[in-house]
Amino acid sequence: MTMIKGGIIVTSSGTFTGDIRIKEGKIFKIGRNLSAGEEKVIDAEGRYVLPGGVDVHTHMDLDVGIARAVDDFYTGTVAAACGGTTTIVDHMAFGPKGCPLGHQVEEYHRLADGKAVVDYGFHGVMQHIDENTFSEMEELFQEGITSFKGYLTYDYKLDDAQIYELMRKMKELGGMPAFHAENHDVITFLRKQFVEQGKTQPMYHAKSRPAEMEAEAVARLLKIAHYAGDAPVYIVHLSTESGLQEIREARARGQKNIYVETCPQYLVFDESMYLREDALKYIMSPPLRKETDEKALWEGLARDEIQVVGTDHCPFHYAVEKQKGKDDFTACPNGAPGVEERMRVLYSEGVAKERISLSQFVKVTAENPAKAYGLYPKKGVIQPGADADLILFNPMETEVLTKKNMRSAVDYTLYEGMQVQGRIEKVLLRGNVIVEENEFIGEKGQGEFLVRGKSR
């Protein structure tokens, strides 16, 4: 048994000073002045006690054809742990053409088993529909894969009828369909046109994926979901004000069950990064946008219009894989690291700069993603019965984010040199301290596969 004594416990409804008694990996009791018996006591005076982060958008060991993401389930989850994230739900790579839904799930169990150091789940990926797809989906649902992603762009994009069918099935099962929302045809045309015109510098990555083409895809998804009886729809990595505007309008018309995620990089950087010498580090899809978009996304978070901050963690070495794009942005693997930085950047840029409240911080980093993806109240909340996944966070200290203090296998951080307010002192997973002063002290393979339930 462990007792966390005298911390400032942060929940989505407020903060209070108290003690947390942990028994068999779970939060057993919360109260004031609990008497410590035989147990190990962790002094948390002056520290925030936060629910362990839940990052529902990572890509560990992702095979994108031209390259493979450089964090596997070990290095990537060590990075997550050191950054205060104790649960991930990973978005898997596409499988071979025509493969059954379970093909990639099996592959991902192989990739994660014995390696992950935080608890983990997988989103399924739907890349086509055949006569077996939905019965396979029902089986996987029983095994705890209760969300499936569809792409509106890339090679295995879904057409509108397939989107409609996926939404209807998820509504019936109580699952969550997640969508990458960008208009495929216009983007494909623009990329080809820019290459033909010799416009291959990194800035053309952003220009080939206009904000309107995100907004169009968001609007299309929302209309289809509405027609499917307000079926649930979860939009991953929203990056634009115009996309957010479509969401606001749909909700104003009364549409329910819309869930929206953004990522720290869209809150902190704008497209001027594509003019830097190291611009390839920032090539990701969707691309970085304008300052007005950043501002709108912060407002969206503050007003509960955006429910989740994920990362889209998908790192490639700047010195190796990213250099494929040095003469042509279309050859650069898309993606960037973020799982290790998310909590610190969002606290510092969000809470410390008073753009969002501390309660909103725990909602968007832990509670809401756990609810959306069938993990609540096991994960994402500090209350009796929940897993004792906790962060001891010192809000009075500062640190400078730099690659040399980070655990991801990648060779850079987007946030190099950024001073952040607050410092993670300890991270607990199911009651065990796994990170102490930025050192990972847990064990390889200690992460458990999470059999997820229905969405809330």
Ligand SMILES: [Zn+2]
């Ligand atoms: Zn992604």
